[in-house]
Amino acid sequence: MPKVIFQIEGATSVEITCQAGDNLLELARRANVAIDAPCSGNGSCGKCRVKLLEGELETIPSRHINDEEFETGWRLSCNCKVVGDCTVFVPDIASAYQSRMKTADLSSPQELAIFESCQNRLRESGIVFENSFRAVVVEMAEPTLDDTMPDNERLTWAVQEALDVANVKIPFGVMVKLASVLRENNFRICVKGELQGDTFLCMELSNPDDTTIVGCAIDIGTTTVTMVLTDLTTGKLLAKGSSGNGQIRFGADVINRIIQQGKDGGKKKLQDAIIKETLNPIIVNLCKTADISARSILRLCVAANTTMNHLFVGVDAEPVRMEPYIPSFFGWEDLTAGDLKLPANPLAPVLIAPNIGSYVGGDITAGALAAGLWDRDEMSLFIDLGTNGEIVFGNRDFMMSCACSAGPAFEGGDISCGMRATDGAVEAVTIDKHTMEPTLTIVGEPGQKPVGICGSGIIDVISELFRCGIINAKGLFVREGERVLRDTHNMGRFVLATAQESETGREISINEVDIDNFIRAKGAIFSAIDTMLSAVDMTVDMIDTVYVAGGIGSGINMKNSVNIGMLPDVELEKYQYIGNSSLTGAYAMVMSDAAAAKCAEVGANMTYLELSTHPGYMDAFVAACFLPHTDASLFPSSVQEM
Amino acid sequence: MSFVPKTAPFSGKINAVTLGTGDKAIVIGGQNVLPFYTFDAAIENAPKVGVEISDVADTWDVPGLVDFYAGCTTMADRAKKAEELPGCDFIALNFVSADPNGANRSVEECVADAKAVADAIAKPIVVLGCKNVEKDADLFTKMSEALAGKNVLFMSAKNENYKTVGASVVLANGQKVGAETADDINLAKQLNIMLKGLNVNPEAVVMDIGTAAVGYGYEYAASTLDRIRLAALQQSDADLQMPIMALVCNDVWGVKESTASEEDEPAWGCREERAISMEVATAAADLTGGADAVVLRHPASVAAIQKFIAELI
Numbered sequence: 001m002p003k004v005i006f007q008i009e010g011a012t013s014v015e016i017t018c019q020a021g022d023n024l025l026e027l028a029r030r031a032n033v034a035i036d037a038p039c040s041g042n043g044s045c046g047k048c049r050v051k052l053l054e055g056e057l058e059t060i061p062s063r064h065i066n067d068e069e070f071e072t073g074w075r076l077s078c079n080c081k082v083v084g085d086c087t088v089f090v091p092d093i094a095s096a097y098q099s100r101m102k103t104a105d106l107s108s109p110q111e112l113a114i115f116e117s118c119q120n121r122l123r124e125s126g127i128v129f130e131n132s133f134r135a136v137v138v139e140m141a142e143p144t145l146d147d148t149m150p151d152n153e154r155l156t157w158a159v160q161e162a163l164d165v166a167n168v169k170i171p172f173g174v175m176v177k178l179a180s181v182l183r184e185n186n187f188r189i190c191v192k193g194e195l196q197g198d199t200f201l202c203m204e205l206s207n208p209d210d211t212t213i214v215g216c217a218i219d220i221g222t223t224t225v226t227m228v229l230t231d232l233t234t235g236k237l238l239a240k241g242s243s244g245n246g247q248i249r250f251g252a253d254v255i256n257r258i259i260q261q262g263k264d265g266g267k268k269k270l271q272d273a274i275i276k277e278t279l280n281p282i283i284v285n286l287c288k289t290a291d292i293s294a295r296s297i298l299r300l301c302v303a304a305n306t307t308m309n310h311l312f313v314g315v316d317a318e319p320v321r322m323e324p325y326i327p328s329f330f331g332w333e334d335l336t337a338g339d340l341k342l343p344a345n346p347l348a349p350v351l352i353a354p355n356i357g358s359y360v361g362g363d364i365t366a367g368a369l370a371a372g373l374w375d376r377d378e379m380s381l382f383i384d385l386g387t388n389g390e391i392v393f394g395n396r397d398f399m400m401s402c403a404c405s406a407g408p409a410f411e412g413g414d415i416s417c418g419m420r421a422t423d424g425a426v427e428a429v430t431i432d433k434h435t436m437e438p439t440l441t442i443v444g445e446p447g448q449k450p451v452g453i454c455g456s457g458i459i460d461v462i463s464e465l466f467r468c469g470i471i472n473a474k475g476l477f478v479r480e481g482e483r484v485l486r487d488t489h490n491m492g493r494f495v496l497a498t499a500q501e502s503e504t505g506r507e508i509s510i511n512e513v514d515i516d517n518f519i520r521a522k523g524a525i526f527s528a529i530d531t532m533l534s535a536v537d538m539t540v541d542m543i544d545t546v547y548v549a550g551g552i553g554s555g556i557n558m559k560n561s562v563n564i565g566m567l568p569d570v571e572l573e574k575y576q577y578i579g580n581s582s583l584t585g586a587y588a589m590v591m592s593d594a595a596a597a598k599c600a601e602v603g604a605n606m607t608y609l610e611l612s613t614h615p616g617y618m619d620a621f622v623a624a625c626f627l628p629h630t631d632a633s634l635f636p637s638s639v640q641e642m
Numbered sequence: 643m644s645f646v647p648k649t650a651p652f653s654g655k656i657n658a659v660t661l662g663t664g665d666k667a668i669v670i671g672g673q674n675v676l677p678f679y680t681f682d683a684a685i686e687n688a689p690k691v692g693v694e695i696s697d698v699a700d701t702w703d704v705p706g707l708v709d710f711y712a713g714c715t716t717m718a719d720r721a722k723k724a725e726e727l728p729g730c731d732f733i734a735l736n737f738v739s740a741d742p743n744g745a746n747r748s749v750e751e752c753v754a755d756a757k758a759v760a761d762a763i764a765k766p767i768v769v770l771g772c773k774n775v776e777k778d779a780d781l782f783t784k785m786s787e788a789l790a791g792k793n794v795l796f797m798s799a800k801n802e803n804y805k806t807v808g809a810s811v812v813l814a815n816g817q818k819v820g821a822e823t824a825d826d827i828n829l830a831k832q833l834n835i836m837l838k839g840l841n842v843n844p845e846a847v848v849m850d851i852g853t854a855a856v857g858y859g860y861e862y863a864a865s866t867l868d869r870i871r872l873a874a875l876q877q878s879d880a881d882l883q884m885p886i887m888a889l890v891c892n893d894v895w896g897v898k899e900s901t902a903s904e905e906d907e908p909a910w911g912c913r914e915e916r917a918i919s920m921e922v923a924t925a926a927a928d929l930t931g932g933a934d935a936v937v938l939r940h941p942a943s944v945a946a947i948q949k950f951i952a953e954l955i
Contacts, residue, residue, distance in 0.1 A: 472836055474801065623828040630828045630835070 003085045006033045007053065009092040024050070024057065024080035024088070029249045033090060036420075037249065041078035045252075045414070048077040055086025091504075106228065106240045106583070114579040115587075118370045122588055122595060125375035129592045132195040133232045133298045135211040136162045139188040151178050159191055159200055166198040173346060174202045181205040192298060192345075203347045204295050214238065214290070214297045215590035216283065216344060219363065219583035220304035220312060221245060222254055222387050223411060223420070225278050226583050229286045232298060235591050238290035246277035247311065252408055253387050254307040258321045261311060271314040275340060283343045297344035300337060301351040301596070303586040305361035305388065309352055313340065325358035325610070331600060351589055351596055353582075354603035357610070359403035364390045365603040366585025369595065371547040371578055374399065374602050378544030381529065383567070384581070385410055385455075385550040389525045392606065393532050393543075399602070400536060402609040404528035409521035410455035415514045417452045417496075417506075424451025424503050426496060427555045431464040433642050436481045438464075438496050449503035453496065453510065456555035458518055461510050463560035465494060466627050469642030473627040475515035479642070485509070522566035523624035529568060530620045530634075532609055540568040540634070549581040562637060565628030569635045651675050651683035654878035656885055656934065657845050658687065661732060661818060662766025663793050668731050670848070670934040671885030674875065677930050678954040688955045689929050690731040691947055692768055692937040693724040694891040697739045697747070697755060702939075704914045710941050718758040725763045727941055729948030732766040734797075734937040735759060736891070740781055741772035749781050753788045760789050768795045768937070770889060779803040783810035786817045797889065798822035798850045801833060808840045818846050820887065825852040825862045827869045827882070834881045847884045853933075855893045855900075856923045864931050871932035885934035894920040895939060914940075922946045 004027060006014045016031040025041045025048055028034075037048040046064030052073040058081040065074050077088070106112050123129065138158035141147060149157075155178065156168040170178065181189055182205075190211050192204040213232040219225065226242040247270055250260040261270045287294050302312060306327050310317035313335065315328045331354035338346030353362030353369075364384060373380035375396055382392040387408055392401040412418030412425070419425050421443055428441035438461075442448050453461065465471045470479045477484050477492030486492050493511035502508050533539060546567065548556065558575045561567040567575075578584070588595035611617045628635035651674045658672030670690050675682040677689075695717050702708065714720045721733045737752050739745035760767060769785060771778035782796045783806065798820030799807035811819045821837060823829040830851050837847055851870060853863045867886065873879040894900055900917035902910065910916060921943040925936040929951065938944050 472839060474832065474836060478805070478839075619828065622826055626828070626832050626835075630831050632835075 002082050004031075004082055005087040006031060006090050007087055008033060008090045018082055020081075020083055022082045023078065024075075024082060025078040027082065028077060028090075034249070035077055035090060037078060037252075043076060043079050045408075046076060046416070047419075049074055049091065050077045050080075051075070051089040051091070053087045053089050056083050057081065057086060057088075058083050106226075106237070106580070111579050114577070115584055118372075118578060118581070118584045119588065121372045122370070122592075125372055127588065127592055127598060128594045129235055129588075131215075131232055131299070131591060131593050133193070133213050133215075134163065134195055134200070135190055135192045135213045135233065137188065137190045137208045137211065138162050140182070142187045151182055154187075155182075155191070155202070159202070163195065163200055165195065165200045167200070169199055169201045171202070171347060174205060177205060181207075192296060194298065201347070203298055203345050206293070206296070210293070210296070212238075212292050212296055214292055215587075216286075216297050216300040217583060217586035217590045218279065218300065218302045218304075219366075219580055219586055220274065220279075220302060220308045221363070221582075222257075222305065222308060223248065223252070225274075225282065226580055227279070227282050227286065228583065228587055229290050229292070229297070230587060230591060232591065238292065239286035241282045241286050241289075243278060243282055245308075246273040249273075252411075254305065255321060257311060258307060258317045261316070262318050267311075267314050267316065270311045274308070274312055275342065280343050287343075294343045295345045297337070298348050299351070299590050300342065300344060300348055301353065301366075301586040301589040303353040303363045303366035303582040303589075305363050306355040306358055307361070309355060309362055313352075320358045327355055327358050330355045331603065353586060353589065353599055356401060356603050356606050357403070357608035359388060359405075360390050360401045360606075360608055362603075363582035364392060364401060365599055365606070366583075366589065367549050367578075367581035368392045368399065368401075368585075368606070369599045369602050370581040370584035370588060371549070373545075373547070374598070374605075376544070379538065379542050380545045380547060381543050381568070382547045382549065382581075383525070383529070385525070385548065385556070387411060389528060391525075391528050391532060393529075393536070393538075394606075398536075399606045400532055400609055401606050402528055402532050402611050404524040404611055406521040406524045407517070409458065409518045412452065412454050412458075414517045415453065415458060416511055417508045418458065418514070419452030419454055421454040421456070421555070424448055425454035426450050426452070426457040426461075426508070427454055428557065429457055429460040429464055429496065431461075431468050431470070433468040436468065436470060436479070436483050438483070438494075440496060449501065450497045450508050451503045452508060454555075456557065458510070458514075459522075459560050459564065459566065460557055461494070461496065462515055462518060462627075463557070463563040465510075465515075466564060467639060467641050469640055470494065471515065471627075475519050475627065476512055487511075519564075519625050519627065522561075522564055523621055523626075525566055526568070526629070527617060527620035527624040528611055530624065531611060531614055531617050534616065534620075535609060535614070540570055543568065543570055543574065546570060546575050547578045547581070548575060549578050562635065563628065563639070565624065565626070565635050565638060569628075569637050647681065649682045652875035652878075654875040654883060656874060657847075657883050659795075659818060659845060659848055659885055661768070661793060661795050663791070664764065666764045666766065667793070668766055670887070676871065676875070677932050680955060685955055687934075689933065689951050690935040691729055691944055691951070692732040692734040692887075692935060693727060693730045693941075693944060694734045694736050694770075694937050694939045695720045695724060695759070696736040697752070698745075704917060704940070706914050706918075706940060706942060716758065717755045718762040721759045721763050725765050727944055729944045730765065731935075732768055733759065733763060734768040734770055734889075734891075736770040737772050737781065739772070740777055741774050742777050743774065744772070749777075749784050752781055753785050756785050757788050760792050760794075766794070767792060768797060768887070770797050770892070770937075775800055775802040779806040779810075782807050786811040786815040789817070790815050793817065795820060795848055795887075797848075797887065799833070799837065801829075801836075804833060804836055805840060808837050808842045812842045812846045813840070818848060820848050820850050821884070822850040823852060825854075825866045827851075827866055827873065830866070830870060831873075831879070831881045834884060838881070844880065844884060848935075849884045849886045850889060851886055853888045853890065853893055853924070853928055855897045855920055856927055857899075858893070858897060860924070860927065864927065867928065867931035867933065886932060887935040887937065888925070888928040888933040890921060890925045890928060890936045891939040892937075894924050918942045918946075922950075926950055 423444035628638035
């Protein structure tokens, strides 16, 4: 049997034996070697580059690898079949997406401030931050030969008295450890549980010094997962963390994931990828950081898109993809951590922020809850930018939502030099209109050389190219210069960094096809906004605030986004970046029963507009696939200076 | 008190574009009312009819066409003949054989043909390309130079070649250019904006917004025509106020109603009559929808459409 060695840049090598004919990318997945493959091995994205060091691979040629690169050993792992022993080099950038992805996970003071202000806004809207979870220290008389009351009655009496409740439920999991916990602590213990009307459900027993009860808020994104642990009594953040979604290796977008889960054993694989591989390690880590036991986590809340929700609970997601696009569930009550084998108290309820359609999920209801548009008289627009763009518009009287498929362009997919926002990604660009020289801002340590370009960088480049008259409204190059090169098919490209200037020795540029892909993505977003506004017979000047959420949001330049016609042309002061609103909403739901109820209400009150069947959408889309828009009067502040 | 009908001309107006030179020159567009709405305002320039002369006309096998062009061997011969046809306002030279995926006739030969026609006739000339964007760009560049001063319309610039075509045809040689898009109001407008960005005067642009033979998805063409015309007139959208020319001949002569022989489809009757019916029906629909000029192949179609226009204006 052939043996394949993956030599991973900056990590220890991994060795695996396999069958001749095995696909290299699939083999890497089996060996748990992280190789970024947004297209899930279709050979279309060109991101899964590896270098053959020794041995042989049977390779289908790809337009992503030129002859020179092929000579030096570069291959697309998805296009390679193992034929014998070999050693392949996995470059750092292929796996960086998992470890160093820039995400809105509250790790910066700005994000924390945004998070705080969202919570304050909810309080101002009358959401009381109270929940029914309690930790109470009770002291009982130790049993004697005269005092023969059994342990469970003793505990019941004590809790009844301490919390003034009629009934106390002691489930099996608690009962089995009752005797030992009581005796270890001389009958003075902390009881953790939930008040359910006049009944108290005991969920955990601990020593009297451990009185922390914990809530866990989770945002499961298609690409990244972020999580916070919070003290259910005080609301204090105990720990926060994030990581790439382990399902990425099954495809970059929800459709590919749904296809994968439909295969034999697929549901289990994808559920394991999210729970076992992604959530469990983060929860365990965060518990360690916060110095708490996982059994003290008494409530969890998950905010995720509809597909992620289905894959998380292990319910068939196929109906999400198929007409008439009806998911298996919108909301779901009575789900517990034990059902999903999450490392938390097995009795802990897992709240799921309700979905409202196949493509508008709990992340949006939670986000809308956090943005607070449901409590305002003025009209607000809420936009969550990602692989899918979701949009909510409305105020306290009504809310409409819709989703559009923007494609992976915002996350660097479908763009020749695109990458996710990890080290080396060009995240901001300005161009001198006379010399056409670009100035780049790069993610990472000072001195980091560019590797590729991420979503916010692409917005900047296109806006700047357009402003400087280097490209026309269709995204075709119309100015010539040192930085504008053309290939044999006369396709133009703009060089951001030459091969010498880049980290990888490959030129970093943006070509006409990239620009065209991106114009479609921005066109999808704007036409969705446009269609929704016209569906309620309103115009952009009626918008009071635009809340922009999502991972790419933090770096996004609103002025440039307006300049290219992606976001509506309203005063820039009306734009408000609200970070990972889905996580903020999930936090509020964990902490507050009122917020959880409000989220369900928000979900139930939101009207879902299905764009794919909306007669005007296609038309609005074509009109929006132009810089800034076919109807230039919609974007008076968009300028072309040259 | 006598009844005074209320008229409703629009504030927006279609650009008036002159083709050709001298006393045979024609003007298309210029109106501020819907097609044939003479009761709202006078329509100064009636819709115009062009006659198609193809460089593969010797393969036309419909008896009426064979008879009409009997004795003609060159494009110039045919153009001279067609020019005499009552109702013919202009001649449309169709360079089908320039297509590199077909006969791939050289640009020089095509230019020579066009030159010969221009020398032989007085009526305005419209040049139809072979639909290959690269070849057309080359063909139009050379031909517009060779026909300088004749005020010829070149159909058409597309998204892919508008820069070359716009620059050579209009900017360098002062001719008129068509802007071709496929049945979409936004794409039509986008191309016009890009031509404007090239400094092409909007008054030098005629649109080919795409048409179809009736029954072949014609509703798309119809709704596009309607929407473009309403945007131009009602909303005064300057980027859509160019007159529209419909190349009916290109669509109707390839559909099976026009090609199926009487042996194959005995129930359908005479092939030539079928083809004429398709051409007349399509052209009439285009004109009532908003086209300012149509290009037709068959003399009988020209006669019918001429009568149609005359009775409505």
